[in-house]
Amino acid sequence: xxxxxxxxxxxxxxxxxxxxxxxxxxxxxxxxxxxxxxxxxxxxxxxxxxxxxxxxxxxxxxxxxxxxxxxxxxxxxxxxxxxxxxxxxxxxxxxxxxxxxxxxxxxxxxxxxxxxxxxxxxxxxxxxxxxxxxxxxxxxxxxxxxxxxxxxxxxxxxxxxxxxxxxxxxxxxxxxxxxxxxxxxxxxxxxxxxxxxxxxxxxxxxxxxxxxxxxxxxxxxxxxxxxxxxxxxxxxxxxxxxxxxxxxxxxxxxxxxxxxxxxxxxxxxxxxxxxxxxxxxxxxxxxxxxxxxxxxxxxxxxxxxxxxxxxxxxxxxxxxxxxxxxxxxxxxxxxxxxxxx
Amino acid sequence: xxxxxxxxxxxxxxxxxxxxxxxxxxxxxxxxxxxxxxxxxxxxxxxxxxxxxxxxxxxxxxxxxxxxxxxxxxxxxxxxxxxxxxxxxxxxxxxxxxxxxxxxxxxxxxxxxxxxxxxxxxxxxxxxxxxxxxxxxxxxxxxxxxxxxxxxxxxxxxxxxxxxxxxxxxxxxxxxxxxxxxxxxxxxxxxxxxxxxxxxxxxxxxxxxxxxxxxxxxxxxxxxxxxxxxxxxxxxxxxxxxxxxxxxxxxxxxxxxxxxxxxxxxxxxxxxxxxxxxxxxxxxxxxxxxxxxxxxxxxxxxxxxxxxxxxxxxxxxxxxxxxxxxxxxxxxxxxxxxxxxxxxxxxxxxxxxxxxxxxxxxxxxxxxxxxxxxxxxxxxxxxxxxxxxxxxxxxxxxxxxxxxxxxxxxxxxxx
Numbered sequence: 001x002x003x004x005x006x007x008x009x010x011x012x013x014x015x016x017x018x019x020x021x022x023x024x025x026x027x028x029x030x031x032x033x034x035x036x037x038x039x040x041x042x043x044x045x046x047x048x049x050x051x052x053x054x055x056x057x058x059x060x061x062x063x064x065x066x067x068x069x070x071x072x073x074x075x076x077x078x079x080x081x082x083x084x085x086x087x088x089x090x091x092x093x094x095x096x097x098x099x100x101x102x103x104x105x106x107x108x109x110x111x112x113x114x115x116x117x118x119x120x121x122x123x124x125x126x127x128x129x130x131x132x133x134x135x136x137x138x139x140x141x142x143x144x145x146x147x148x149x150x151x152x153x154x155x156x157x158x159x160x161x162x163x164x165x166x167x168x169x170x171x172x173x174x175x176x177x178x179x180x181x182x183x184x185x186x187x188x189x190x191x192x193x194x195x196x197x198x199x200x201x202x203x204x205x206x207x208x209x210x211x212x213x214x215x216x217x218x219x220x221x222x223x224x225x226x227x228x229x230x231x232x233x234x235x236x237x238x239x240x241x242x243x244x245x246x247x248x249x250x251x252x253x254x255x256x257x258x259x260x261x262x263x264x265x266x267x268x269x270x271x272x273x274x275x276x277x278x279x280x281x282x283x284x285x286x287x288x289x290x291x292x293x294x295x296x297x298x299x300x301x302x303x304x305x306x307x308x309x310x311x312x313x314x315x316x317x318x319x320x321x322x323x324x325x326x327x328x329x330x331x332x333x334x335x336x337x338x339x340x341x
Numbered sequence: 342x343x344x345x346x347x348x349x350x351x352x353x354x355x356x357x358x359x360x361x362x363x364x365x366x367x368x369x370x371x372x373x374x375x376x377x378x379x380x381x382x383x384x385x386x387x388x389x390x391x392x393x394x395x396x397x398x399x400x401x402x403x404x405x406x407x408x409x410x411x412x413x414x415x416x417x418x419x420x421x422x423x424x425x426x427x428x429x430x431x432x433x434x435x436x437x438x439x440x441x442x443x444x445x446x447x448x449x450x451x452x453x454x455x456x457x458x459x460x461x462x463x464x465x466x467x468x469x470x471x472x473x474x475x476x477x478x479x480x481x482x483x484x485x486x487x488x489x490x491x492x493x494x495x496x497x498x499x500x501x502x503x504x505x506x507x508x509x510x511x512x513x514x515x516x517x518x519x520x521x522x523x524x525x526x527x528x529x530x531x532x533x534x535x536x537x538x539x540x541x542x543x544x545x546x547x548x549x550x551x552x553x554x555x556x557x558x559x560x561x562x563x564x565x566x567x568x569x570x571x572x573x574x575x576x577x578x579x580x581x582x583x584x585x586x587x588x589x590x591x592x593x594x595x596x597x598x599x600x601x602x603x604x605x606x607x608x609x610x611x612x613x614x615x616x617x618x619x620x621x622x623x624x625x626x627x628x629x630x631x632x633x634x635x636x637x638x639x640x641x642x643x644x645x646x647x648x649x650x651x652x653x654x655x656x657x658x659x660x661x662x663x664x665x666x667x668x669x670x671x672x673x674x675x676x677x678x679x680x681x682x683x684x685x686x687x688x689x690x691x692x693x694x695x696x697x698x699x700x701x702x703x704x705x706x707x708x709x710x711x712x713x714x715x716x717x718x719x720x721x722x723x724x725x726x727x728x729x730x731x732x733x734x735x736x737x738x739x740x741x742x743x744x745x746x747x748x749x750x751x752x753x754x755x756x
Contacts, residue, residue, distance in 0.1 A: 036753040039711065043549065044467035048432065049474050049683055050640050050706045056549065057466060058711050060442050074753065084747040091743075111732065111740060113722065179577060200576035202729070285580035288526035288725035299527075299722070302412050304437045304714030309751055 025319065031312035032080055034073035037066040073309075080313040087317075088112045113296060114317075120206065120290040125274040125325070128213040132270055133263060135214060136221020141251065143222070144229045155226070162219035170283035173212050205289040212280050217273065221266045228259045264329060271325050276318065293318045369396040369665045374658025376402040378645070379414045380429025383603055385476055385680035386643065389429070392666035400658055411437070418443040423648040426659040431643050432709050433717070435464070435472055440711050444646040446470060450660040458664060462683050464644055474644035475667035476680035478603045479704060480536060481638060481695035482625035487617060488515055488596040499629045500537075500566050500637065503597050507573040510596055520573035521589050521598030524728075525582040531721035532639075533599070537563035539705055540630040540637020551712045551754040553745050556738040564727055564734040566630050571728055579725055593618045599628065599638075602696035606678050609692050624695035627702050636704035642683070712745075712754045719744035 040062035046055050082089045091112055099105035109115045139158055146154050161169060176183040177198040188196045198204040232255055240250045278294035281287060287295060293314055300311035376397040380386050390404040405425070407413075414428040415437055428438060438444045446469035451458060455473070464472040482503075484496060492509040495502075503520065510519040523529040538545070543559030546552060571578055575589060587604055589595050591614035600608070605624045608614070614622075627636035645663045647656050669686040676682075678690040681697060689697055707713075719741045727737035749755045 035751045038756065039753045041551070041711075041754075042467075045465075046467075046709055047463070047465040048706070049461050049477055049642050050700070053706070055709055056551070056711065058440055060439075064442070076751075080751060083750065084743050111726070111736070113744070179575070195576065197576040199580045200578075285525055285582075287722075288579040288729070299718070303718040304411060304434055305440065305712070305718075305748075305752060306415065306437075307715075307748055307751060310748065 028312045028315045028319075030072070032309055032316050033076060033078075035076040035080065035309045037063060037070070037074055039063060040066070076309070080309050081317070084112065085310060086114050086313050088114060113291070114293075114314075117291045117293050117296055118321075121275060121277060121292045121321075123206070124210060124213060124277050124290075124292070125271060127210050128217065128274050129267060129270045131210075131214045132217045132221050133266055135218045136266070137225050137259070139218060139222040140225035140229055141255070143226060155223075158222055159219045161215050162217070162223075164216075166216060166279035167283050169216055170212050170280040173208070173215075174284050177208055199284075202289040205284065205286050209277075209280050209284060209286060209290060212284075213274060213277065217270060221270070224262050224266050225259055228262045229255070232258050264333060268326060268329050271329070272322055275322050275325055293321065369661070371397045371400055371658045371661050374400055374652075374654040374656075375426060376400065376655075376659050376662045377425050378404040378406075378427045378429060378659075378663070379410050379417055379425040380404070380406050380645075381410050381431075381643075382406040382408050384606065385603060385676070385682075386429055388671060388676045388679060389475060389645075389663070389666045392671050393662040396665040397658060397662040402662065410434075414438065415441055415443065418648045418650070421650040422652065422655070423650040426648050426651050426655050427645050427663060428648070429643060429645050430472065431478075431641050432464075432707050433641075433714065435644075435646065436709055436711055437714060438646060439466060439471060443649050444471060445649040445656065447473070447647060447660065450647065450656065454657065454661050455664050457668070459683075459685060462644075462667070464642070472644040472646045473664065473667060474642040474683055476603075476643045476682050477696055477700065478601060478641040478643060478681070479627070479638050479696045479699035480532075480599050480601050481627045481699045483590070483598050483600045483605060483608060483695065484623055484625050485596040485618070485621050486623050487621040488519070491515060496623075496625050497597070497628065498626065500540075500570065501630075503628065504569055504573070506597060507570075511573065516594060516596055518573055518575045518594065519596040520570055521581075521586045521595035521600075522570065522574060522578065523581060523583040523586045523600070524567075524571065524574065524578040525585070526579050526725040527721040528717065529582050529721075530579070530724050531717045533567060534563060534720050534724055535707070535717065536599070536637045536639055537566055537630055539639060540628070540633065540635050541566075542631075542633035542635055545708060545713070545716060546710070551749055553716060553742050553749075555716075556735065556742055560738045561734045562631055564724065564737060567724070568728055568734075579728070590614075590622070591618060602693065602699075603680055605692045605695060624692055626695065626698035627704055636699060636702040638699050638702075638704045639707040640700060640704050641707055643680075712749050712752070715748045715752065715754075716741070716745045719748065 040059040041056050042059045043054055044057045045052055081087050084091055092109065095105055095108035099108060110119060143151065143154050143158060175181050178184050179188070179197050184198055187198065188194055198208055236254050237250055240254050245253065276294050277292045278298065281290060281292060281295045282298070297311045297314045300307040300314065376393065378390050378393060380390065386406060390406055394402045394404055410428070411434055414425060417423065417425040418428060418438065419441065423443065428444070430438060448470050451463065451470055458473060462474050463470045464474055482497065488510060489496060489506065492506065492513055492515070494506050494509060497503045497506050507519045510516050522533060524533060538555065538559055541559040541562045543555065543557065543563065545555060547554050575581065575594070581589065583601060583604060586598060586600065587608060590598060590608055593615060602624070609619055609622050611619055627638040629635065630637045645667065647659050667684060669684050672682060672684065672686050677688060678692050681687070681693045723737055723740040723744060726732050727734055746755060
């Protein structure tokens with residue numbers, strides 16, 4: 001391809017990527033390095049239906065003058081990243097010095113919002129991703145052997161969890177596991193414990209969130225693998241059958257190697273998705289038991305006072321986290337493609 | 342507290358109301374401008390917004406009422422021109438709008454169009470009218486009179502009394518978890534802590550500064566009482582917001598709870614509950630904790646503001662429509678019980694008893710401080726660990742202080 005042809009060919013996509021991916025990232029990074037100006041506080045008298053009281057308030061004129069001078073805010077460098085609500089370097093260091101053994105250190109660490117969120121996010125990612133892939137694969141194999149007339153409806157029903165909006169899907173499950181819902185009451189009956197409550201216990205809440213995650217994402221893995229199954233070479237399968245391979249051996253030695261590039265693809269997408277776990281935490285009102293980086297961003301922006309710099313810093317940490325998580329898969333893919341064939 | 346005296350006068354003002362309503366209908370002649378209201382969603386605000394839109398029917402008028410109003414009002418008013426010409430706010434949420442300077446002083450509009458708005462409805466900050474309040478709200482005890490009768494106990498006036506009654510109800514086998522409360526982790530849980538801490542006699546900040554000081558005996562007393570109460574709550578209490586708690590009440594599972602006055606109407610009407618539940622639901626007074634004698638509750642007003650970044654014509658239209666919607670003309674048989682209205686002509690209904698009792702008990706208004714929202718968020722994130730038994734009360738208070746300090750430093754309130 002000529003250079004000029006190539007240039008005009010990629011120009012639209014390069015422009016769009018710059019506009020919708022690179023610029024927002026630059027903006028978020030910039031935001032995370034600045035904080036609000038020092039607030040000029042004054043005491044004023046507020047009156048209302050419950051009488052008058054002297055209260056502290058912000059001096060708007062003085063604050064506006066500061067803002068006009070430096071519209072971006074006060075340069076903070078990495079201060080936001082280092083503060084207690086993010087990486088908490090000072091707190092971690094003092095916990096390391098003062099901790100009475102590793103378990104005590106861990107307990108202090110789990111008391112810091114960032115590490116608490118990371119603990120759940122990473123557990124969620126590393127449990128949900130492989131289980132989604134395995135479940136999706138078995139559903140694909142099963143659906144593939146369904147009689148032709150039933151295939152259409154079966155595929156549609158299997159895709160339903162993925163079609164249902166995450167917020168709605170998790171709300172449905174949330175009410176089902178309520179102590180008076182069908183699953184919650186069923187669990188109480190099974191364990192013979194009338195006080196058992198999924199929503200009140202941290203381990204059970206974690207399990208429920210992960211079960212939801214797998215339930216929601218398995219159809220995605222299924223549909224990718226199902227498409228892959230249509231391209232399996234029937235000659236190889238027949239050859240394996242003639243060689244006396246049973247069903248499992250055919251899957252193990254013919255189908256799985258054929259689908260392996262798709263596993264990389266599904267893993268890549270799922271790692272990204274699961275690291276950003278958010279909707280189920282909101283729907284399950286699970287923030288007392290489990291938080292994630294995305295939830296922390298939501299929380300920073302949803303309060304009465306929006307913490308823009310804090311949310312920006314958490315966003316940058318999320319991007320770094322995803323980059324680290326994906327790097328092994330990306331390096332592997334890069335090697336596969338750059339191999340001389 | 343003029344309004345509450347008027348409320349008790351009752352019928353005398355009802356006569357007045359008729360005449361004012363007629364006079365006010367003249368004010369509703371908006372010919373130009375734009376009205377767009379953003380606000381919370383509960384019956385009283387819905388009535389106000391509907392009246393404002395009806396008043397501005399000749400021009401472009403709409404309202405966006407949602408429980409997520411706080412997430413969108415600031416963004417929707419920051420543009421120039423602002424999307425929303427008015428935000429319906431409370432004494433906590435107005436602070437964010439004042440901090441970001443997106444609402445305008447109303448003095449000139451009051452002089453032009455609001456001569457008959459009583460002074461008690463005007464919210465002034467440093468001498469400038471920034472909002473017009475139309476209703477008062479507070480949390481107070483709601484109880485089931487039949488259940489208390491069954492165990493032979495008086496209506497509790499303190500949280501200690503609530504614990505005694507709860508134990509008796511459980512022992513008598515009437516209900517397993519007789520206490521309710523909006524203890525959902527986040528804003529609701531923090532609000533319960535704010536109530537309890539003020540009830541214990543605490544101060545949130547060192548006077549005149551943004552330095553937090555809640556790690557003290559009052560803080561521990563407040564947290565210990567909250568934990569004692571949760572022993573009598575549905576084990577899922579950390580997921581129960583006001584809506585879910587109200588549903589528990591209507592299902593007849595709860596006999597005592599601290600609940601918003603603005604929600605008691607729903608509990609006492611004949612929809613969604615059995616007759617022996619709703620007919621025995623009574624609004625009581627505020628509760629105390631320990632021996633400080635303070636009411637463990639905060640007073641709230643709801644009112645409307647006018648955006649700064651809009652044309653004078655839009656501001657005038659918005660002001661007139663909302664001034665009409667929060668005038669005595671709003672009050673009728675249906676709206677009367679929806680809130681403790683601050684307008685002339687309001688007659689207290691049985692559902693309003695709790696809020697009026699809380700005002701009478703001298704509860705403090707929710708602090709209108711620019712950094713209070715940060716403390717509220719920090720509290721909402723850090724109390725659940727203590728209630729679940731993962732850490733001590735002192736550790737929870739230290740966590741709240743540390744989380745607040747980091748956020749307040751970022752916002753420039755602390756150095």
